[in-house]
Amino acid sequence: MHDEGEPGDPDNKSVNSDPEVQQTLEVVFEEGDIRRRKSSLVPSTAPRPDHRRRKTQCFVHTLLEKHDGVASEDLNASYEGLAQERRVDKDPHSHAEQSQHSRLLTKKQISDMAFGIRELSKKLAQIKIMLHVRNIFILAKAHDETLIKHTRETTDWLLTKDESYRVYVEQTLEKNRLFDADGLLEKNPNYRGRLRFWTNELAAEKPQNFDIVLALGGDGTVLYASWLFQRIVPPVLAFSLGSLGFLTKFDYEQYPQTLSRAFTEGITVSLRLRFEATIMRSQDRENASRDLVEELIGEESEDHHTHRPDGTHNILNEVVVDRGPNPTMSSIELFGDDEHFTTVQADGVCISTPTGSTAYNLAAGGSLCHPDNPVILVTAICAHTLSFRPIILPDTIVLRAGVPYDARTSSWASFDGRERVELNPGDYVTISASRFPFPSVLPLDRKSKDWIDSISRTLHWNGRERQKSFKEWGS
Structure with a gap:
């Protein structure tokens, strides 16, 4: 999910550029989430039909026929087929082969890319990803007094919880009196070297350094995370501290339990199309x-x-x-x-x-x-x-x-x-x-109904008093 390769690449996982950190990732399948219709479960001993596919006069079926070892007849490409081999947009510098921009892909390449992202998203929705967390990126509004206090509180808790954690906060907080970075270091000298500061350039150039992003704020903070990480995006776990909350799924008051569970039991990720x-x-x-x-x-x-x-x-x-x-x-x-x-x-x-x-x-x-x-x-x-x-x-x-x-x-x-x-x-x-979707961390307990809950909670979707039933009058 943190690689620039095609979606679905088996090597597509978080890579930490720090040689001291050996990054591992474990995928856990949840048996409770695997449900299949009874009619789709076929015993492995079921006999297979012994007859071959019948010959057909249908043009579509002839294209689908399997020719074992026999070269298929060459067919002239249609206008639609030829159009799919053309680049979609202008390329004045003829860099289409080297460029990663999706506008310069052919129609077939865009279709394959979109299909690959959809398939990967379906798989990720059914599994828990166990991250070996080391580098944690905290994102919040650096000019909001309440959020600065929450950032300091979360940073202190993370640095205390595990000595291997490295916590990155915005560089503007380094000299912020309310955040008081020097006070944190004096409180515990062990924090030195593990409390670090990120810049926009670091987020853009080395996104693979970060194992997870903790967004403290509202939906605008999540959008800012998408803006910072224009290509590779680490999984984003968003705490609700704003006024609406379509994209912020977790209650900040429960952050110790939420983070402890995410780091020990794993996370479930939803890939959002960008x-x-x-x-x-x-x-x-x-x-x-x-x-x-x-x-x-x-x-x-x-x-x-x-x-x-x-x-x-x-x-x-x-x-x-x-x-x-x-x-x-x-x-x-x-x-x-x-x-x-x-x-x-x-x-x-x-x-x-x-x-x-x-x-x-x-x-x-x-x-x-x-x-x-x-x-x-x-x-x-x-x-x-x-x-x-x-x-x-x-x-x-x-x-x-x-x-x-x-x-x-x-x-x-x-x-x-x-x-x-x-x-x-x-x-x-x-x-x-885009080739680079946005991985949003979902609550494990309500991931299947999370979106409906969001529009019902924030927009009061289809909210009205229930129609009263008739009370029949008997003669």
Whole structure:
């Protein structure tokens, strides 16, 4: 889960760069969670049919036939088959072979990647992962007085509990009077060398150093963890200290019991789909009359020098393209793979992950979506039409939202509410499933119904007084 290899790689586990630490990982299957329908249990001694598959005139069945040792007949590739072998987006530097960006994968590679992540997620949901915890990353708002106190309390407890633990807190707390790092070291000299401080650069460059992330705060703190770890993400165990709590699953008051159980009995992880979003800038060309539709899916789509990349972000909630400070509505061209979906004339458009369905997407009128669904949600923000309904697309599609060359004004893009950037006419943002999902630690006792509990608790979903029954009157 901490490797940059393809999802499902057997070597895909936490690696600690410190030579003094030998990292181990154990997987424990829970017998109580394995349930199968009785009709699907076939005795191993059951006789197998002795007849071979019958010949068929069906074209699909002929493709599925098994030819042992016999070369199958070559078939001409269809247009769809050829399209799947094309890279989805522009690559002006021809670095597709070396690049890890999903927008530069072929359609088949994106499908295989998404399928691999879904299969890995299903397996992880049925097992407990035993982590050999050594390096613990604590994330909290460094300007919140209450959270600084909680960070100090948790750090003190961890350093006392096990002498092998190394606890990393934000570097801004090193000289913070409320956190009082010097006081902790004076209290117990054994803490020296084990109390450490992280920076944004350390999180970005060496994420594999950390065995687990403890997030103290609300959903915004979890989103900040996703922002810090743009590629490899350690398992994130989030304590609820905010105002809402879709992503924060654990009660902070019970943190000693929660952490003791997680470190001794193991954790169960849910892989949350993230999007990879890349800003593509229009290159100056001699041609004065340009058409974004032609450059992305028309005759000029093979010209990789019409646009250049200008930054990539992995996001957990949503990509929003809106009118920003402009007084007029946005005009946004929306593309899916090689198809022009529609022109959005609205305040903006929200392209959300299943996790983000309860955030901006919900406020804009989009659907609630269980995080296990492999989908992309597209919702217009105050569309200037009565017929623009939210749509749900498969996660194998690469979306592109761009500003047409003849737009009256520019638009603005934001990624999980951060890095707000201006999109000038001709610029666009490409959105696709990320190779790096977000591993969220689930409560062991209620992991199967956790999402329903969240929307019922936070949104009061379908909450009303129960209808009274009739009391029949007898004559």
